[in-house]
Amino acid sequence: MLLVTGANGRLAQATIRELRTIAGGAAIAVTTRDPDAPAAARLALEGVEVRRADFADPESLPAAFAGVRKALVISTMAPNDVRFRLHANAIDAARAAGVEHVVYTSMLGASAEAITEHSRLVHHPTEEHLKASGLDWTVLRHSLYAETLLDDLDRTLATGLLRRPGGERAAAYIARDDLGRSAATVLANDDHAGRVYSETMSATLTGAEIAAALSTAAGRQIGYAPMPSAAWPAYFAEVLGLPAELLTSAGETMRALEAGEFDVVTEDYAAITGRAPTTLAEFLAAHPAFAAPR
Numbered sequence: 479m480l481l482v483t484g485a486n487g488r489l490a491q492a493t494i495r496e497l498r499t500i501a502g503g504a505a506i507a508v509t510t511r512d513p514d515a516p517a518a519a520r521l522a523l524e525g526v527e528v529r530r531a532d533f534a535d536p537e538s539l540p541a542a543f544a545g546v547r548k549a550l551v552i553s554t555m556a557p558n559d560v561r562f563r564l565h566a567n568a569i570d571a572a573r574a575a576g577v578e579h580v581v582y583t584s585m586l587g588a589s590a591e592a593i594t595e596h597s598r599l600v601h602h603p604t605e606e607h608l609k610a611s612g613l614d615w616t617v618l619r620h621s622l623y624a625e626t627l628l629d630d631l632d633r634t635l636a637t638g639l640l641r642r643p644g645g646e647r648a649a650a651y652i653a654r655d656d657l658g659r660s661a662a663t664v665l666a667n668d669d670h671a672g673r674v675y676s677e678t679m680s681a682t683l684t685g686a687e688i689a690a691a692l693s694t695a696a697g698r699q700i701g702y703a704p705m706p707s708a709a710w711p712a713y714f715a716e717v718l719g720l721p722a723e724l725l726t727s728a729g730e731t732m733r734a735l736e737a738g739e740f741d742v743v744t745e746d747y748a749a750i751t752g753r754a755p756t757t758l759a760e761f762l763a764a765h766p767a768f769a770a771p772r
């Protein structure tokens with residue numbers, strides 16, 4: 479049996495969609511904290527086995543991993559000071575349940591020295607914990623989701639300006655659906671053990687290049703307005719309607735971008751899937767935000 483955790487999440491949904499196409503006759507199960515939420519409930523109706531699991535509740539985990547041969551453990555969205563423990567709980571439970579192979583979704587540049595706070599405090603220790611677990615393992619280090627470029631799309635279109643830190647510095651992005659495809663491919667095939675993949679588009683992008691792609695997609699001129707990474711938490715908090723204190727880690731991610739931590743291109747996505755990664759122009763053209771005139 480193949481298992482995907484966090485069934486209500488967007489990466490999980492993309493992965494499960496692809497996995498159901500390519501996994502042949504393999505049984506598929508998913509876990510979620512909330513089996514009654516719409517995405518998980520729909521999967522259950524479609525015949526996917528939905529199990530309740532919360533990495534913060536170790537007692538929920540033995541039954542969640544029972545009978546599973548290979549599991550994709552999707553990193554959580556929780557404060558950085560608790561996330562490593564959540565992931566370690568999942569890995570430990572998988573091993574105890576007899577799972578053979580765990581695939582983990584990490585972050586581009588994860589290391590003990592990474593500037594990106596969650597790479598340093600969450601993904602790096604989780605990778606180390608997994609590698610030391612005795613399980614077969616695969617690490618999928620994701621670059622920045624292309625979707626993050628659209629978090630403030632209304633503001634970008636209203637002002638005609640894409641506001642982002644980075645200046646001339648380029649960074650790696652990738653579409654979440656591509657990451658779902660590659661995660662499903664790794665899960666469904668047995669030749670990826672002991673590999674760390676860093677998944678990026680075929681080119682890195684500067685703010686000006688992203689603004690140019692947005693201009694093409696939107697059919698009107700959008701400029702690029704650089705801002706210092708220190709200003710990002712306040713700006714992003716205002717866009718999201720959240721307190722800026724909750725977004726200090728996002729500021730660190732932008733500081734890492736400025737420092738070049740994401741200025742990396744690899745061919746790992748194509749090596750896994752046999753396909754070229756979606757370009758930013760393709761991603762924007764297919765995105766619902768640009769499907770109808772705004």
Ligand SMILES: NC(=O)c1ccc[n+]([C@@H]2O[C@H](COP(=O)([O-])OP(=O)(O)OC[C@H]3O[C@@H](n4cnc5c(N)ncnc54)[C@H](OP(=O)(O)O)[C@@H]3O)[C@@H](O)[C@H]2O)c1
Binds near residue numbers: 488490509622
């Ligand atoms: N590279 C990037 O730019 C980037 C951007 C955003 C996020 N990420 C990371 O990638 C992950 C997937 O992204 P996404 O866009 O799919 O995020 P999302 O839609 O917000 O999904 C969050 C995921 O975390 C799971 N989760 C949260 N707390 C959990 C817990 N205590 N135990 C088990 N699962 C838990 C959720 O599962 P259920 O709700 O079904 O339990 C869900 O799958 C994120 O969680 C985050 O770690 C990366």
